[in-house]
Amino acid sequence: MDNRDNIFSFEIDAVQGFFVPDEAVLYDLVIAGWGPAAVSAAIYAARKGLNTAIVTKFKGGQINDTPVVENYPGFKSIGGKELTLEFNVHARQYGLPLLTGEAVTKIEKNNDIFYTSTENQRILKSRTVIYATGKRNRRLNVPGEEKFIGKGVVFCAICDAPLYKDKKVIIAGGNNSAFTVATDLVKIAKNIVIINIVRGWTADSYLQNSLKKYNNVEMLDYHRIESITGNNDFKGIKVRNLETSGLYDIDADGLFVEIGLIPNSDAVAGLVALNDNKEIITDRDCETSLPGLFAAGDVTDVTYKQVVIAAGEGAKAALSADNYLKFISNKGE
Amino acid sequence: MDNRDNIFSFEIDAVQGFFVPDEAVLYDLVIAGWGPAAVSAAIYAARKGLNTAIVTKFKGGQINDTPVVENYPGFKSIGGKELTLEFNVHARQYGLPLLTGEAVTKIEKNNDIFYTSTENQRILKSRTVIYATGKRNRRLNVPGEEKFIGKGVVFCAICDAPLYKDKKVIIAGGNNSAFTVATDLVKIAKNIVIINIVRGWTADSYLQNSLKKYNNVEMLDYHRIESITGNNDFKGIKVRNLETSGLYDIDADGLFVEIGLIPNSDAVAGLVALNDNKEIITDRDCETSLPGLFAAGDVTDVTYKQVVIAAGEGAKAALSADNYLKFISNKGE
Numbered sequence: 001m002d003n004r005d006n007i008f009s010f011e012i013d014a015v016q017g018f019f020v021p022d023e024a025v026l027y028d029l030v031i032a033g034w035g036p037a038a039v040s041a042a043i044y045a046a047r048k049g050l051n052t053a054i055v056t057k058f059k060g061g062q063i064n065d066t067p068v069v070e071n072y073p074g075f076k077s078i079g080g081k082e083l084t085l086e087f088n089v090h091a092r093q094y095g096l097p098l099l100t101g102e103a104v105t106k107i108e109k110n111n112d113i114f115y116t117s118t119e120n121q122r123i124l125k126s127r128t129v130i131y132a133t134g135k136r137n138r139r140l141n142v143p144g145e146e147k148f149i150g151k152g153v154v155f156c157a158i159c160d161a162p163l164y165k166d167k168k169v170i171i172a173g174g175n176n177s178a179f180t181v182a183t184d185l186v187k188i189a190k191n192i193v194i195i196n197i198v199r200g201w202t203a204d205s206y207l208q209n210s211l212k213k214y215n216n217v218e219m220l221d222y223h224r225i226e227s228i229t230g231n232n233d234f235k236g237i238k239v240r241n242l243e244t245s246g247l248y249d250i251d252a253d254g255l256f257v258e259i260g261l262i263p264n265s266d267a268v269a270g271l272v273a274l275n276d277n278k279e280i281i282t283d284r285d286c287e288t289s290l291p292g293l294f295a296a297g298d299v300t301d302v303t304y305k306q307v308v309i310a311a312g313e314g315a316k317a318a319l320s321a322d323n324y325l326k327f328i329s330n331k332g333e
Numbered sequence: 334m335d336n337r338d339n340i341f342s343f344e345i346d347a348v349q350g351f352f353v354p355d356e357a358v359l360y361d362l363v364i365a366g367w368g369p370a371a372v373s374a375a376i377y378a379a380r381k382g383l384n385t386a387i388v389t390k391f392k393g394g395q396i397n398d399t400p401v402v403e404n405y406p407g408f409k410s411i412g413g414k415e416l417t418l419e420f421n422v423h424a425r426q427y428g429l430p431l432l433t434g435e436a437v438t439k440i441e442k443n444n445d446i447f448y449t450s451t452e453n454q455r456i457l458k459s460r461t462v463i464y465a466t467g468k469r470n471r472r473l474n475v476p477g478e479e480k481f482i483g484k485g486v487v488f489c490a491i492c493d494a495p496l497y498k499d500k501k502v503i504i505a506g507g508n509n510s511a512f513t514v515a516t517d518l519v520k521i522a523k524n525i526v527i528i529n530i531v532r533g534w535t536a537d538s539y540l541q542n543s544l545k546k547y548n549n550v551e552m553l554d555y556h557r558i559e560s561i562t563g564n565n566d567f568k569g570i571k572v573r574n575l576e577t578s579g580l581y582d583i584d585a586d587g588l589f590v591e592i593g594l595i596p597n598s599d600a601v602a603g604l605v606a607l608n609d610n611k612e613i614i615t616d617r618d619c620e621t622s623l624p625g626l627f628a629a630g631d632v633t634d635v636t637y638k639q640v641v642i643a644a645g646e647g648a649k650a651a652l653s654a655d656n657y658l659k660f661i662s663n664k665g666e
Binding site: 036039040044047070072073074075076083087089090283284285303304308309310311313314315316319320 | 369372373376377380403404405406407408409416419420422423424426616617618635636637639641642643644645646647648649652653
């Protein structure tokens with residue numbers, strides 16, 4: 001009944017023309033993103049009867065790359081992909097038009113109408129927008145990084161860790177994410193090197209302690225990765241000891257980059273107020289500095305970034321958008 | 334594995350002495366309530382390693398009396414009792430001590446320690462409190478109401494509606510709740526009378542319209558219920574037409590009271606700031622006016638009252654409590 005096999009077949013929807021947003025329509029609401037905040041917003045918007053279209057680059061949020069979620073109330077333990085599936089089963093029953101594979105590149109507002117532009121030059125029109133595009137991995141921004149992504153440089157640890165059984169791997173980062181990856185890799189890789197650009201490590205002490213029983217771990221703080229080495233194949237890194245300024249090579253089979261996340265707020269950077277971390281500033285009802293544009297989840301300055309919190313904020317954003325639409329429609333009468 | 338049959342056997346736990354909070358212990362956290370906000374807070378607190386105890390009058394929140402929940406993301410459609418069960422299965426795995434059947438009567442703070450008193454004169458000690466006791470039904474506060482609760486005066490429409498098949502029922506209220514109950518009862522009762530104390534009706538127009546096709550509905554706005562009639566058995570109501578001041582009797586088999594909800598904030602009324610609706614004033618991180626006391630869900634001034642929003646706020650409250658505990662422990666070093 002759920003048709004779960006096809007729930008991710010957005011391409012099939014697109015070929016059939018059924019679920020593709022219509023550029024000629026003035027929607028009540030356009031939702032950008034498709035993580036927990038966006039999905040929750042879509043459910044609430046659909047149930048409020050808002051004519052809603054969704055645009056997303058990816059078919060799920062960060063949880064799609066999370067092996068197990070154990071803190072979303074109601075699901076004791078569920079895979080990230082499985083929870084994404086449940087969210088999709090829930091939200092897609094409403095048949096909202098959904099465009100996937102295209103990031104939102106720009107949002108503009110003119111005469112109370114929002115124009116949401118996508119990578120492929122589509123422009124969707126709406127009276128309100130919910131921006132819930134989440135965060136992406138921060139990159140090292142060093143020579144060779146781009147070239148070797150997926151060929152030695154790894155951003156999705158969960159996806160690729162199994163490929164590094166009995167290999168030597170480098171982990172860039174000193175936070176909880178880096179040490180979580182390290183505690184997984186230390187058991188399967190031959191040896192691991194953890195490198196942090198600042199002095200010391202910010203990971204929780206129990207994570208740091210859990211590595212101490214292993215003798216295949218090397219830890220280098222106050223070291224900066226300068227470049228990725230290798231011609232056709234990934235070879236390793238050039239790293240500088242910031243204490244001595246000495247530059248040397250570390251050969252390895254892979255580099256896992258875990259140096260934090262950055263919000264996907266570029267498309268609205270000139271439109272709404274951002275904080276110093278480039279997160280969208282929101283109030284408790286998910287209003288931004290621009291009336292009619294709401295934001296929810298990890299792309300915002302909400303203090304805690306969690307699945308259930310993002311889902312709650314998505315619901316708030318949709319209810320606020322509904323209130324706003326009632327307000328402007330009363331104003332026009 | 335879940336032991337679902339026993340998940341609500343709090344009494345059994347209590348007899349075994351296993352899950353009962355210990356009055357001699359200084360807990361990191363006491364959670365008051367056991368609806369979605371409290372359950373979510375408990376999950377997050379347990380996973381943060383906080384030594385946590387829970388006190389609750391009821392074995393679930395308002396959703397326990399809700400027939401179907403279709404807007405908690407991840408569950409397309411689930412009974413309120415079933416969702417409460419899933420929340421319990423999730424939260425109770427952590428084995429937190431939980432005291433049920435006793436409302437919190439008072440919370441005090443002395444020398445950075447919170448003292449949470451219960452109906453049965455227990456006192457729990459903790460460094461932080463999360464207050465998430467939700468809302469309860471507003472009463473008419475007229476003579477006879479108390480006496481006939483459960484014997485003609487109904488506050489849980491979902492529980493009791495089936496008992497009024499082919500009977501005459503009165504519904505007090507003019508909001509969405511009242512009309513939702515009316516749309517259910519109109520199909521099974523012989524006839525229904527809807528009474529509202531103010532002029533007109535605040536229910537959404539589609540709810541009002543859905544009653545129009547029935548000819549067994551009488552609607553009396555600007556009427557005030559003055560008392561419940563009947564000696565040993567419920568007989569009906571005395572009602573005053575506020576236009577004419579005329580007082581008359583309406584005989585019926587039952588009275589469904591749907592005149593809104595009031596926050597269960599009495600136990601902290603002198604301790605933290607409340608708004609005019611007696612909701613606890615919170616900031617976006619669920620902090621109240623009193624450091625160390627956090628609040629979440631429908632008992633607070635959060636704008637929208639929804640299951641997923643309460644669950645998100647509960648998670649925030651637990652993470653804020655954890656941060657506060659780290660802060661005071663660093664301060665003391």
